[in-house]
Amino acid sequence: MRKTTVALTFLATLAAGTGLTAMAAPADAGAPERGRGTNVLVVGIDSRAGLSAAEKRRLNVGGKGCNCTDVMLLVHLSQDERRASVVSIPRDSYVAYAQDSEPARLGKINGAYALGGRPLTVKTVEKATGLRIDHYLETGFTGFEATVDNLGGAVVCTTEPLKDDNSGLDIPAGVHRVDGRGALRYVRARHITKRPGDLGRMRRQQRTVSDLLTKLTGEGALADPLSTARTVRTLLKTVRTDDRTDLEDLVRIGWAVGRLSARQTEFATVPLKEFDHRVPGVGSTLLWHDARAQALWAALAADRPITGDPRIQPVGEAATPANPPWIAVRVDHAKTAAALRKSNFAVTDTSKNAPAVRPAGPPVVRYAPGRDDEAATLAAALPGARLEAVPGHDAGFDVAVGTGPATVRTVTYDRNVADGAPATGDRLGCAGTMGRPGTPTGPAPAKPHTG
Template sequence: MRRLTVALALLATLGSGSFLGSQAVSADRATSGHGRGTNILVVGIDSRAGLSAAEKRRLHVGGKGCNCTDVMMLVHLSQDQRRASVVSIPRDSYVEYAGTAGTTGGTGEAGPPRLGKINGAYALGGGPLTVRTVEKATGLRIDHYLETGFTGFEQAVDNLGGATVCTDRPLKDENSGLDIGAGVHHTDGNSTLRYVRARHVNLRPGDLGRVRRQQRVVTDLLGRLTAEGALDGPVNTARTARALLKSVRTDEGTDLRDLVRIGWALGRLRADRTEFATVPIRLFDHRVPGVGSTLVWDEPRSAALWQALGADRPITGDARIQPVPETAAATNPTGIAVRVDDAAVAAALRGSGFVVTDTSKSAPAVRPAGPPVISYPAGREEDAATLAAALPGSRLRAVPKDDKFFDVTVGTRPVVVKTVTYDRNVADGAPVTADRLRCAGTPARPEPALASQTGSVAKSSR
């Protein structure tokens, strides 16, 4: 249980601000476990209230807080208590607030509903309105609500002896103070906070990348607690739950017994029975006057996600939530400039979105033997893999280059050009189990036992 209660505390504190006091959701949520499974909404609040100037400097959280939710995760525990699904809801999700329709003039008629970023519900009505808004947007009933802030997260990570974070490229974000090199790092609470708060990193900026980093940190910490043998009976479980309540606020319908029951169940799950995902997004920069840049959910895919949770089904492997393209691209082809010495291949690659320059007029009279060769700037291996996916069987060659171009030299073999599909939801938020989410190079965690349980063929113009 200690594994779960600490994890819930971490979920609630990731990137958040100081909590502003307990917010009662409603008395009718006191009974959990009804219906199909149990849903817990965990949020972190962006507020600097109560932080001294020294704390703000140490945590690198200068500036003005918004008194809004900065982190939001919906935790679903299955009815049979053999699976947990953690769904991150990006703070900029554009939704309709619950119960905010006003009246028009003096007619008494209902006015239009109020829409905005989901994180703004807290500023309008605290925890109760946040819960009702999530319920309205998802169609799910929230059984329990937890809320907390910055310093609790820092202290929790330090008490656990730090965390493991990872990145395949250097990450830097002046807003959060993050500045780490490529690789796997052991970080203290302060550095881990910067890692999970960063939204303006040089690599894949925005909420989805940040959310995935948060999920990786939670997975690592859960693994560490499991390895330490933290599940050692109800007495310690209750003790940990009491400690949790010192830094995490709950609604009136959630008490110590609820935390012990939920924790005891989640603490017994294997890593492959714990799922993480982010709500699928259709529009990543939807501009709304007076609101700013928002994220618009992919309606069919997000609906399938909530339906799966409502029906108590797994979210991993559900093609309605995460369609599997025939040829997936790890990076966006529109950001890859390619020079191709064959007109037909150039045209086919352009159809997949690559930025193509046709250099066939300067192609050699005698083609080199074998498949195409992709010469790419060293350090851009992910983009090279995307181009190679479009040209199956091609050979990759990293070369020192001062320009940004990827050069494709077509050989004597017939070239098949695949239509690649880039989906940012796949890159940063696809449903995945905890055993696949952990940082590469970190040891797998020991698992507790369950209680019971279409391409086109481009003809070369040579």
Template sequence: MLRLATALTLLTTLVSGAAWAGPPAAGPAAGRGTNILVVGIDSREGLSKAEKDRLHVGGAGCNCTDVMMLVHLSQDGRRASVVSIPRDSYVEYADGSGVRGKINGAYKRGGGPLTVKTVEQVTGLHVDHYLETGFSGFEQAINGLGGATLCTDKHLQDENSGLDLTPGIHNANGRIALRYVRARHTEHPGDLGRVRRQQRAVSDLLSRLTVEGALADPVAAADTARTLLRSVRTDAGTDVADLVRIGMALGRLSPERTEFATVPIRLFDNRVPGVGSTLVWDEERSRALWDALAADRRIKGDTRIQPAPETPARTNPAGIKVRVDEAGVAAALAAAGFSVTDTSATAPSRRPAGPPVIRYAPGREDDAATLAAAMPGARRQVVPGQDGYFDVAVGTRTVGVKKVTYDRNTLDGAPITGDHLGCLGSRARRAGTSPAGD
């Protein structure tokens, strides 16, 4: 009964607040396919102290959208594209005021209608349906389904959300699932890492519902849709029949036909007086994203949205400190963006045979891979007790230095299909399955 509710509630992750009265405001002309804006409102209104303590949401709410996802169902029903819009995105509100701020503030200024109008203004897309739900509704829906599948290959801890998840695959209850999708201070900090975890939770749930055939029966889907309306608010233009169509469309899709992405970001810490730290979209790439959805095209594989660099880097070279014992290589690595100390003055007179050797401390494998990508053919050597620097010993073989491309969007927000995003395609599956709950 709660399965459709859970699928769509997971798309909202965090929310609370009342329904709004009007249909989606007039905006861009409707395109091919169906667009559903799903938001989560950061509000503690109506929650008792006991509920706040249980859900670990004791802080003050902002009465703003904390989560925002735009779901595009293709015209032929063979694909769904889920795009997360980070809450700190810096935009102009669509109320004619000319005021700019974080996109999550549109709800506080004008509720659901202004939220819809603002999303339509900044994306150029028409919003056909609008959904929002609540903290406790999320928990209840997960518990009603029998739990949510969560996976990680590293220990995830976040004091703010209360998350403490060990490596492996877990069948989590609603309380733990809520902490998982709310966590912002884990291995990939900030909103991009958090929305990727939200996308993974959604992908795994949809995969599970598809395998079970939980949304394939129109009679059962209608019954579930009516249940959904008790915990998920909609605009006046969205009824049970719409929710049945949405649920059945999602239920027919295999993981490889569901795409997940986050709006490409150009500036990750754009400081605005009176607003704070904001995210500025990459204008060309985000426009390509919205254009693809408007044209009902796939977003994965579109190099205008996610360019394919010649030499991709796992980590930011600017944060990698390197000591290099040959002046030319040191200069080339510095030009490629690494933090370089030239130690050629103290280099040995006789070079080691072969290509360069990169020596580094245990646990720095990702940074070592970035440095090795810039020095094709270099050998890597782990040295216990090594300090925070990478030491490059240039050998007798000539080395060419390549400029690497680090794109944070690739790590946390690049278009990806559900079969590669979810737990079924995760390395964490090899770590085993365990329960996670009270």
């Protein structure tokens, strides 16, 4: 089974915010013309070469590698160094490879590396996006563990328990301090019940990038050229660059990113229109949403922000953060129960046990703390409902219809909105996700290596 290579998530934080335009190589023949700002392609390769059986067990990375790009981030650096946009490109994106063949060969974007290594990977991304790639960074997924440990650990967070046997992730709701192994489990997980597949995983990777950037900036690791050089030397133990990117370049990158606030970084995933497009001989693939994806690449080409652009991610009036079929609801009013069932909620009609005297006012929704996405989804379907988080409540949601009207409206769940819509780092990171988190729990991270 394929496992994610995730060392690149940290690299994206260093790729954000640099003025590398003057250092880019001359345009190749046939490559897209340079736009405003700079584009850096950061990839992780799915390879287990050199890992012993014991290392594979320790890191939960069994299986066979594909020698393909398992994770791909396109980092756009604005010309004025005041904004960085990080876009996750799903590995199963179905695209045309940039090969000299007619008709063009189609396949998953991660397969370009196996066919033609770095050159074909870069050219395929350029062909698919219309953007010129100025710099390229590559690493194996095991490098992520060492990088996090060398930098003193990381903080991860979740509003609900997360468990994935494949990656070894098993954490309760809250904010957690983790070492490199724990961070690796968090960003690799893709078999979580309510956020299965790559979209949820890519969002967690983006959150990790944002929080690592906040950590480095807060600790002064990128505060000046000397401290940045120390950080870069640590990274270069696990990072491979192209022939246009050297130590001096990365120091300039890191120093620039140290001047960015979380509000000046933004993250998104390429909008998708089909999540299981079957192709004979290729398997299950992902199709980009033509209009939304083109709007995303056009914004980057024009050096514009991607957050707040309705052409990239239009949000419907009743868009919800959770999928109604995931939400088990007990409703004590037959008509309301039937209406919510038509909106695809998992409804149990408990009207036979309804109280003889109903509470005054609109419906009341009671649920366990930490189920905010589901509660917000149910509230969107029941305009005016009162939400009550009840400690010790079970996993279901109870709707008590009151004396007031219980209007039910149809809600729309869009996985692009829930897991990949453009968001700034201050909203995406743990501080934005969890409010103001308390002291992280978990083992103390490894001490940084400064050699």
